[in-house]
Amino acid sequence: MSEMMRNRLMLAAAIFLAAIYLFPLYWMYITALKTGSAMFATPPQFWPSDPQWQIYGEVWQSRNMGRYLFNSLVIAFGAVSLICVLGVGCAYVLARYRNVWVDIGLFLILMLQVLPASLMITPIFVGFSQIGLLASPRFAVILAIAAKSMPFFVVLVRATFMSVPQELEEAALVDGNSRVGAFWHIVLPLARNGILVSAILIFMQAFGEFVYSKSIIQAVELQPASVGLNSFMGPNTNEWNNIMAYATMYVTPILAIFVLLQRRIVSGLTSGALK
Amino acid sequence: MGIRNLLVMGAFALASVSTFAVSAKAEDVTISVWSLDRDIQPAPTLVADFNKLNTGIKVEYRQIQFDDVVSEAMRAYSTGQAPDIIAIDNPEHALFASRGAFLDLTDMIAKSSEIKTANYFPGPLASTMWDGKNYGVPKATNTIALYYNKDMFKAKGLDPNKPPQTWDELLDAARKLTDPGANVYGLAFSAKGNEEGTFQFLPWAQMAGGGYENINSEGSIKALDVWKTIIDEKLASRDSLTRGQWDSTGTFNSGNAAMAISGPWELDRMLTEAKFDWGVALLPVPEAGAERSSAMGDFNWAIFANTQHPAEAFKVLEYFVSQDIRMFSDFGQLPARSDIAIPATGKPLKDEALKVFTEQLKYAKPRGPHPEWPKISKAIQDAIQAALTGQMSSKDALDQAAEKIKAVLG
Amino acid sequence: MKRFFSSITDGKGFDILLVAFPLGYLFLMSGLPLLYNVLMSFQEVDMFSLGTFWRPFVGLKNYRDLFAQPETLPILYNTGIFVVASIAGQFLLGFGLALFFWTNFPGASWLRGLFLVSWVMPGLVVGAIWNWILSGDFGVLNFLLRETGIIDGNIFWRSDPDFSLWAVIIANIWLGMAFNMILLSVGLSAIPKDLYEAAELDGANAFQRFWTITLPMMRSSIGAIISLGLIFTLQQFDLFAAITSGGPNNSSNVTQYWAWDLSFRQYDFAKGATISVIMIVFVMFASVVYVRSTRHEVRG
Numbered sequence: 001m002s003e004m005m006r007n008r009l010m011l012a013a014a015i016f017l018a019a020i021y022l023f024p025l026y027w028m029y030i031t032a033l034k035t036g037s038a039m040f041a042t043p044p045q046f047w048p049s050d051p052q053w054q055i056y057g058e059v060w061q062s063r064n065m066g067r068y069l070f071n072s073l074v075i076a077f078g079a080v081s082l083i084c085v086l087g088v089g090c091a092y093v094l095a096r097y098r099n100v101w102v103d104i105g106l107f108l109i110l111m112l113q114v115l116p117a118s119l120m121i122t123p124i125f126v127g128f129s130q131i132g133l134l135a136s137p138r139f140a141v142i143l144a145i146a147a148k149s150m151p152f153f154v155v156l157v158r159a160t161f162m163s164v165p166q167e168l169e170e171a172a173l174v175d176g177n178s179r180v181g182a183f184w185h186i187v188l189p190l191a192r193n194g195i196l197v198s199a200i201l202i203f204m205q206a207f208g209e210f211v212y213s214k215s216i217i218q219a220v221e222l223q224p225a226s227v228g229l230n231s232f233m234g235p236n237t238n239e240w241n242n243i244m245a246y247a248t249m250y251v252t253p254i255l256a257i258f259v260l261l262q263r264r265i266v267s268g269l270t271s272g273a274l275k
Numbered sequence: 276m277g278i279r280n281l282l283v284m285g286a287f288a289l290a291s292v293s294t295f296a297v298s299a300k301a302e303d304v305t306i307s308v309w310s311l312d313r314d315i316q317p318a319p320t321l322v323a324d325f326n327k328l329n330t331g332i333k334v335e336y337r338q339i340q341f342d343d344v345v346s347e348a349m350r351a352y353s354t355g356q357a358p359d360i361i362a363i364d365n366p367e368h369a370l371f372a373s374r375g376a377f378l379d380l381t382d383m384i385a386k387s388s389e390i391k392t393a394n395y396f397p398g399p400l401a402s403t404m405w406d407g408k409n410y411g412v413p414k415a416t417n418t419i420a421l422y423y424n425k426d427m428f429k430a431k432g433l434d435p436n437k438p439p440q441t442w443d444e445l446l447d448a449a450r451k452l453t454d455p456g457a458n459v460y461g462l463a464f465s466a467k468g469n470e471e472g473t474f475q476f477l478p479w480a481q482m483a484g485g486g487y488e489n490i491n492s493e494g495s496i497k498a499l500d501v502w503k504t505i506i507d508e509k510l511a512s513r514d515s516l517t518r519g520q521w522d523s524t525g526t527f528n529s530g531n532a533a534m535a536i537s538g539p540w541e542l543d544r545m546l547t548e549a550k551f552d553w554g555v556a557l558l559p560v561p562e563a564g565a566e567r568s569s570a571m572g573d574f575n576w577a578i579f580a581n582t583q584h585p586a587e588a589f590k591v592l593e594y595f596v597s598q599d600i601r602m603f604s605d606f607g608q609l610p611a612r613s614d615i616a617i618p619a620t621g622k623p624l625k626d627e628a629l630k631v632f633t634e635q636l637k638y639a640k641p642r643g644p645h646p647e648w649p650k651i652s653k654a655i656q657d658a659i660q661a662a663l664t665g666q667m668s669s670k671d672a673l674d675q676a677a678e679k680i681k682a683v684l685g
Numbered sequence: 686m687k688r689f690f691s692s693i694t695d696g697k698g699f700d701i702l703l704v705a706f707p708l709g710y711l712f713l714m715s716g717l718p719l720l721y722n723v724l725m726s727f728q729e730v731d732m733f734s735l736g737t738f739w740r741p742f743v744g745l746k747n748y749r750d751l752f753a754q755p756e757t758l759p760i761l762y763n764t765g766i767f768v769v770a771s772i773a774g775q776f777l778l779g780f781g782l783a784l785f786f787w788t789n790f791p792g793a794s795w796l797r798g799l800f801l802v803s804w805v806m807p808g809l810v811v812g813a814i815w816n817w818i819l820s821g822d823f824g825v826l827n828f829l830l831r832e833t834g835i836i837d838g839n840i841f842w843r844s845d846p847d848f849s850l851w852a853v854i855i856a857n858i859w860l861g862m863a864f865n866m867i868l869l870s871v872g873l874s875a876i877p878k879d880l881y882e883a884a885e886l887d888g889a890n891a892f893q894r895f896w897t898i899t900l901p902m903m904r905s906s907i908g909a910i911i912s913l914g915l916i917f918t919l920q921q922f923d924l925f926a927a928i929t930s931g932g933p934n935n936s937s938n939v940t941q942y943w944a945w946d947l948s949f950r951q952y953d954f955a956k957g958a959t960i961s962v963i964m965i966v967f968v969m970f971a972s973v974v975y976v977r978s979t980r981h982e983v984r985g
Contacts, residue, residue: 513845
């Protein structure tokens, strides 16, 4: 079999697999465009006979989505910044040594994210209310998300630091750099890609965070898009086409950014930046 | 300065930059209101209207989800963050009232010219009472009845003006109307494992002489057996076990079910979506002449006991109550009042349905009131689900439920 | 004092400082809430006493009550199935895809990127989409299975006790596959190519190469992925809430959903906390596996 044939076959297989995998996403886009009765039609329509394009405008307007998305951005940026500031150094140290303290540190970091957010929210809410943090709810949510996502970030970034040759750092120290200098000028730039990619992955998680935001942020002007989406769902409010239209507008921007950046993300993850 | 003060100050500084400034006159009293109503429903609309009156009271509104109402309210109350006013589902009212979390409104209501207990239907009113005192006012009321597709009745040789009256007739009609080839089920209802399942099942048990206090009575077992027949013979979708009422009725609207059991909250959507002639009938009874019953649903208004402004909060409640007349025409909801004649809407199907629901409402019974209603309800849901999935017989399932309920009732 | 500062810029103090801040932060934001849950499991918790720590202690009563409930064992059993099946599915499919894209053909890296999409999607949205796809009468999955002749009648994924847990597992595998694939790709690309060349010269076939080179070299990646996967799987909550709500009749209920259900639907906070303590024990096990797996790491 020629190289060319093989490549074509592989590509066809890959596209086929991707089509299966992406079907749920397609179904979201298509359901959004259906009328109320077309949604329940059997057999289901794979392309709506009467696409309701105006639904996007209606949902955007009636749900005030601009504000929701802005809040999601604020929360996600805040959480990622905080995680980076706290997590990078931690990951660096945990990668630099190999002893029982590092084992304990890693163990604790993982242990601390054992419970789902739905069980952590009550104690967090109680604690925040006692120190008055509920007065600035978006900030409180950023703090909570940072704690939730940091362990995962540390695990990823630690792997990145593992791939930075220790000799480089030692050479810098011999040249008269301080530890801070060596970390700042040598190690960090080499690990930059992996950190960036991990930060993007965390950002996307934080952008969709729901449980903390729902309970902590009570003022509707400050709520993120996930809470806005949830306000569609309830026993008497299951309008699937509107839900899907909202979901479409919610995830499409991040999907678009992701598709544009994905080669860099994937190569950043696979080409040694993150081993 | 202690560390705590520093933290508070820091948080405050952050708050002042991170929250939008709320423009309110200095002398305004702010009252916060929580309910599950969204934009086009009563609570936010009434709040907006109230704020336009400039009474010196500014009302802030927050929407919470049905599933979250109680947990959010409890968390907020136990940490001193509770709102002034909340809309609470009627079976859960006693949970808060019995613990003194709600303000006793008895005296204020006695002096009020707007709120008069005599004006309310007894069922909804009873759900706001605890120990003989008033801990709230009914926000609206609803109940369930049988929607049916008249066109399908005609097509299957049934008389569209004679909807089923008894359980046997209902089963017969459902068998005739079920048409798997055309993807039509005879009936749509909800046996979901949450409050909706209890809400739909209890009327059946009550009509047969049962109730939550004697959930394993012969009548209740018969009721559950009928439900099981409906599911086993595929007269209703198996997804009735996990689908709520709104989704189930959606299949009726799209012509995939010939009958549906649900409430008046469906009317507005049905008017726009259902492309066929439909009607509403009273819930079928076990046999001709049997006692009627129905479920009593919807929310109550209450004021939290730790409010800073009880008088102002009560004024807001009075305003809400004064607007009850708009409930049906503007929002498709039924006021819980016997003194209000609901004006005709000019839409024949809706006005026709209103008559049936008003009649059905006379038989509506409250769930409880009991401060541990969620546990009672959970026992009933478990029994329904165990029987309908075939894991237990109706009798065993309800016996188990009765035992659990007995433990709760003491 | 000078030594203290120089230690911070140039010695052990630097390391300790870098670790102490995040760990302290995590302790405050995650550790204390965890302890609060543990504490609650030994107390009689009242819905209105949530805001305080001083509640009557009841010893092991909550644990005894919990295990006296008939649904406890089935739910623990479900949790086991959910965790094992989800991780196995995510891992095998993820590994398969990673190997597939590793063969490197034109467009491979671009298409591989698309497989990260489920990572980007908010859990709430994923739950809503799958709820809709898995619906019994109108679900597109049943339609596709029917059309291809795999099934005769509709499967009620959400409402049939034989299938409800698997409905959530299917959605969860879809959700977690991306994460597995990408981390496994990372592990694969770290294996030196010359190892394979040498093996090929020795006459090892593809299967032998996979068994003797790929798997052993991937040991640390696999350990990390499986233990992280266990934690993610035990945290999976949104899908249960959106697809089955644990029903019907607890047939798809798992500990993380049940704990929430007990706490916030039945207001039995103490029992909810008790279950979360059982989960902590589970995860402790996973953390040990992860930490042990890092021992095989090779520093680049």
